Amino acid sequence: MQILHANWLLTCDENFTIIKNGAIVFDEKIILVDSIENVKKKYPIENIKYMGENSVLMPGLVNTHVHLEFCANKTTLSYGNFVQWLFSVIQNREELIEKATEELIDAELKKMLQNGTTSIGAISSYGFDMNSCIKSPLNVVYFTEALGSKAEMIDTLFLDFKEKLKISEANKNSRFIPAIAIHSPYSTHPFLIREILNIAREKEMVVSTHFQESVAENDWLNYSSGEFEYFFKDMLDQHISLTKPIAFLHQFKNIKNLSFTHCVQANKKELAQIKELGASIIHCPNSNRLLNNSILNLSYIEDIPLAMGTDGLSSNHTLNMFEEIRNAFFMHTNFKPNILARKLLQAATNGGANTLGLNTGALIKNKDADIICFNLPDTLNNQEDLPTAIILHTSKVNHTYIKGKNELL
Ligand SMILES: [Zn+2]
Numbered sequence: 001m002q003i004l005h006a007n008w009l010l011t012c013d014e015n016f017t018i019i020k021n022g023a024i025v026f027d028e029k030i031i032l033v034d035s036i037e038n039v040k041k042k043y044p045i046e047n048i049k050y051m052g053e054n055s056v057l058m059p060g061l062v063n064t065h066v067h068l069e070f071c072a073n074k075t076t077l078s079y080g081n082f083v084q085w086l087f088s089v090i091q092n093r094e095e096l097i098e099k100a101t102e103e104l105i106d107a108e109l110k111k112m113l114q115n116g117t118t119s120i121g122a123i124s125s126y127g128f129d130m131n132s133c134i135k136s137p138l139n140v141v142y143f144t145e146a147l148g149s150k151a152e153m154i155d156t157l158f159l160d161f162k163e164k165l166k167i168s169e170a171n172k173n174s175r176f177i178p179a180i181a182i183h184s185p186y187s188t189h190p191f192l193i194r195e196i197l198n199i200a201r202e203k204e205m206v207v208s209t210h211f212q213e214s215v216a217e218n219d220w221l222n223y224s225s226g227e228f229e230y231f232f233k234d235m236l237d238q239h240i241s242l243t244k245p246i247a248f249l250h251q252f253k254n255i256k257n258l259s260f261t262h263c264v265q266a267n268k269k270e271l272a273q274i275k276e277l278g279a280s281i282i283h284c285p286n287s288n289r290l291l292n293n294s295i296l297n298l299s300y301i302e303d304i305p306l307a308m309g310t311d312g313l314s315s316n317h318t319l320n321m322f323e324e325i326r327n328a329f330f331m332h333t334n335f336k337p338n339i340l341a342r343k344l345l346q347a348a349t350n351g352g353a354n355t356l357g358l359n360t361g362a363l364i365k366n367k368d369a370d371i372i373c374f375n376l377p378d379t380l381n382n383q384e385d386l387p388t389a390i391i392l393h394t395s396k397v398n399h400t401y402i403k404g405k406n407e408l409l
Helices: 036-042 082-099 102-114 130-135 151-170 190-203 215-223 227-236 245-250 268-276 285-290 321-331 337-356 383-393
Strands: 002-010 018-026 030-035 048-050 055-059 061-066 117-124 139-146 176-182 207-211 258-262 280-283 306-308 371-375 399-402
Touching: 002 036, 002 371, 002 383, 018 036, 018 383, 030 036, 036 048, 055 337, 055 383, 061 258, 061 280, 061 306, 061 321, 061 337, 082 215, 082 227, 102 117, 102 130, 117 130, 117 176, 117 337, 117 399, 130 139, 139 151, 139 190, 151 176, 151 190, 176 190, 190 245, 207 245, 215 227, 215 245, 245 268, 280 337, 285 321, 306 321, 306 337, 321 337, 321 383, 337 383
Parallel strands: 002 048, 002 055, 061 117, 117 139, 139 176, 176 207, 207 258, 258 280, 280 306
Antiparallel strands: 002 018, 018 030, 055 371, 371 399
16 A cells, blocks of 8 residues: 655546645545545555645546557658648558657657556457557557458458457456457448447447547548548549448447547537537647647537547657646646646547546546656645646656556656
């Protein structure tokens, strides 16, 4: 059992409770969260570790959406236009995948721990990131991804998907949880989606998909036109979209833990359908900016659970969640800073954990003891400013506990 005491304890519970001079008692799970006075009454003082001046304890961050297999990209891919970026991914895919060695992926996962991330949703297209995810101390929800729109390929793609999923299931443990991803409505055949989602329902797996990421996607799905017209004609000799947004969303009924990534082009009807499905929206603002997609309107989705993700290094320069949150903080100018700061920290912890179906993301009794600790650069005068101060001044943490174990020691 361990006891940590900090100047500020951010629980990220439903009420966003902040405890000034707080302490947390935990082993693998959290036992007690209270003021230092109350904790001292119950436990011997010599067991309590003070985390230093201006210290903050909060739940570890949950990066719900990352593509580790693309982490070799630095300057290879073209940014600034979604369809051109996609062409550049296809052109350079082989080279990037080859460069993303186990060593490189291990190093990125280690950086994530140092940056305060304790759980990730890893979207895997090929399974090449699996060993790194199994070895890592991070909680990994490992999404085997289905992709392919050619009707004559469905049987082969389905067999291949089942094989990859089977391997991930064979490696399942308390920190490595197999899950299912559908790439997107424009890239995955409806029949393949139907079969794969039946597996997800049967095995009660977490499901995620990209949805309404770009204007090109919206134009293609609704009108079979726009920038994607040439892409599909050139690449796949396909002239008509295989699905419409509403029909695609309809396929996801009765999935318990479901999320849609991006949704920047989703209209009110589609958002209402996402709400009805009980799904979360995953916000990846850096990726949206780099591919010149629009900014997610957080005012439109106030009644839909929100989570945060960095997306892969194929459309980001870092997998650091604090940097992602900071950019989002400066992007969504229609919210007051302190209100937005609370919302983003909540989405990056509790919101992410709920999205991935994990028992973490809040400093509450019986949750997994996934805790991070860092120090603000100076004394904070006003408690209301704490979420904003954290977002402005934090990029790295001093301690990352996962299931009660300090993984930075
Ligand atoms: Zn993605």
